Amino acid sequence: MLLTITTTHQPATDLGYLLHKNPERLQTTELSFGSAHVVYPEANHESCTMALLVEVDPVDLVRHRRGPTGGESSLGQYVNDRPYAASSHLAAAINKLFSTALSGRCKERPELVDAVMPLEVWLPALPVRGGSDLVHRLFDPLGYDVVATPIALDAMFPSWGASAYQDVRLGITTRLRDLLEQLLVLIPVLDDAKHYWVGPDEIERLLRRGGDWLGAHPEREFIATRYLRHDRDLTSQALERLLEVEDIEQIEGTNDNAEEAVERDLSLNEMRIAEVVGTIKASGARRVLDLGCGSAKLMQVLLAETSADKVVGLDVSHRSLAAGARRLHMDTMTPRQRERVDLLHGSLTYRDRRIEGFDAAAVVEVIEHLDPARLDSFERVVFAYAAPRMVIVTTPNVEYNGLFAGLEPGTMRHHDHRFEWTRAQFESWARAVATRHGYEVNFVGIGPLDPEAGAPTQMAVFRR
Numbered sequence: 297m298l299l300t301i302t303t304t305h306q307p308a309t310d311l312g313y314l315l316h317k318n319p320e321r322l323q324t325t326e327l328s329f330g331s332a333h334v335v336y337p338e339a340n341h342e343s344c345t346m347a348l349l350v351e352v353d354p355v356d357l358v359r360h361r362r363g364p365t366g367g368e369s370s371l372g373q374y375v376n377d378r379p380y381a382a383s384s385h386l387a388a389a390i391n392k393l394f395s396t397a398l399s400g401r402c403k404e405r406p407e408l409v410d411a412v413m414p415l416e417v418w419l420p421a422l423p424v425r426g427g428s429d430l431v432h433r434l435f436d437p438l439g440y441d442v443v444a445t446p447i448a449l450d451a452m453f454p455s456w457g458a459s460a461y462q463d464v465r466l467g468i469t470t471r472l473r474d475l476l477e478q479l480l481v482l483i484p485v486l487d488d489a490k491h492y493w494v495g496p497d498e499i500e501r502l503l504r505r506g507g508d509w510l511g512a513h514p515e516r517e518f519i520a521t522r523y524l525r526h527d528r529d530l531t532s533q534a535l536e537r538l539l540e541v542e543d544i545e546q547i548e549g550t551n552d553n554a555e556e557a558v559e560r561d562l563s564l565n566e567m568r569i570a571e572v573v574g575t576i577k578a579s580g581a582r583r584v585l586d587l588g589c590g591s592a593k594l595m596q597v598l599l600a601e602t603s604a605d606k607v608v609g610l611d612v613s614h615r616s617l618a619a620g621a622r623r624l625h626m627d628t629m630t631p632r633q634r635e636r637v638d639l640l641h642g643s644l645t646y647r648d649r650r651i652e653g654f655d656a657a658a659v660v661e662v663i664e665h666l667d668p669a670r671l672d673s674f675e676r677v678v679f680a681y682a683a684p685r686m687v688i689v690t691t692p693n694v695e696y697n698g699l700f701a702g703l704e705p706g707t708m709r710h711h712d713h714r715f716e717w718t719r720a721q722f723e724s725w726a727r728a729v730a731t732r733h734g735y736e737v738n739f740v741g742i743g744p745l746d747p748e749a750g751a752p753t754q755m756a757v758f759r760r
């Protein structure tokens with residue numbers, strides 16, 4: 297089976313960098329069901345074409361029970377279209393060979409990853425259950441120019457009509473990674489072969505590959521149904537999750553998060569996360585707490601970017617915890633992933649033995665939500681009882697507020713803030729806490745530094 301991808305982006309040979317496959321040579325990769333070859337029939341400045349040829353060994357498929365099973369004749373197990381038709385095997389080959397491009401990495405030319413370029417795809421033998429019409433229904437809404445031509449069952453006998461295969465050409469100007477993701481999902485959907493078992497992992501795969509575009513696709517239900525092999529439970533779980541992803545974005549876009557709106561232009565939230573994760577990483581902490589974790593944005597990065605054995609979030613809000621569980625995909629984690637993470641419902645103003653025995657705790661943009669009269673309890677709970685070796689606390693620096701365009705003078709960044717401190721106020725509170733509980737503390741500004749007002753976020757790092 298064959299797939300070609302052509303670009304006229306210049307220099308067109310950038311395609312080789314993006315795919316992580318050198319246009320100069322033929323590359324062969326062994327797959328569990330056969331082998332895949334990548335070769336470039338054309339590679340010059342103006343135009344570059346990559347051809348992926350996948351050879352499936354049908355005998356091997358049978359031996360390893362990967363081929364068609366069930367009602368097929370025994371001959372059908374050996375003589376079938378899998379070696380020629382661009383099926384889920386092609387999708388599996390794309391997944392394996394172009395994993396770097398799919399993950400959005402490009403070592404030598406990182407700026408290319410987000411480059412939008414003209415791309416043309418040719419699938420000379422795409423099995424389609426549903427005709428040319430279906431190819432249009434799936435690819436048109438994503439912005440592709442589609443030419444789908446049915447292939448005659450037998451060229452010698454036109455009266456026999458069309459086969460189940462289409463010669464498909466797709467044209468689009470997009471990022472290569474988006475194109476690959478869409479092919480990965482839609483090729484097996486067009487084929488609709490039901491010859492392998494699907495489990496909850498497939499939902500993850502579908503959401504990972506389709507998360508950015510499937511929620512808004514008019515055929516999302518059809519796509520999810522076929523991708524998940526008509527398993528009703530899995531399909532409804534996937535749809536629920538797709539729609540919830542949209543929900544969370546809506547909540548966070550509008551909601552309570554006036555704060556985020558004020559700070560958004562600076563991407564302060566990302567900077568805070570980067571700074572906190574960097575500090576935790578540098579400390580070598582293995583067991584990490586996120587206190588007042590909200591919807592688990594920090595936890596998500598901690599899980600992905602550190603080798604921490606355990607990351608535990610705690611929050612007083614059920615609704616935030618539910619959003620966090622969805623963000624982290626808690627319900628479909630493998631048992632091993634599940635062991636690494638926990639979300640706890642609780643309050644930071646009551647002693648909680650579940651948060652004792654950790655190496656580090658992050659308390660990011662939380663203290664200003666506490667009633668000042670409860671700050672003493674918070675201090676005892678975190679610094680006397682939980683007492684991790686390192687505590688990171690961040691809070692707004694009110695001196696910077698005058699520099700936020702969208703903020704009325706004299707108002708706080710969020711309506712639920714009980715106070716916002718100057719640097720002097722925060723530092724004097726933090727030094728007193730450190731002295732009372734045997735910690736050393738130092739201070740770091742996060743965000744653009746103004747010579748008068750300082751940085752928009754202030755961070756204290758306590759160590760003992």
Ligand code: SAH
Nearest residue numbers: 588589590611612613643644660661662665
């Ligand atoms: N740390 C997150 C959320 C900050 S918003 C982030 O940076 O995105 C403040 C969070 O503190 C909210 O999720 C709120 O529910 C939580 N919170 C407020 N009071 C709390 C308390 N007493 N105990 C635990 N969490 C609390």
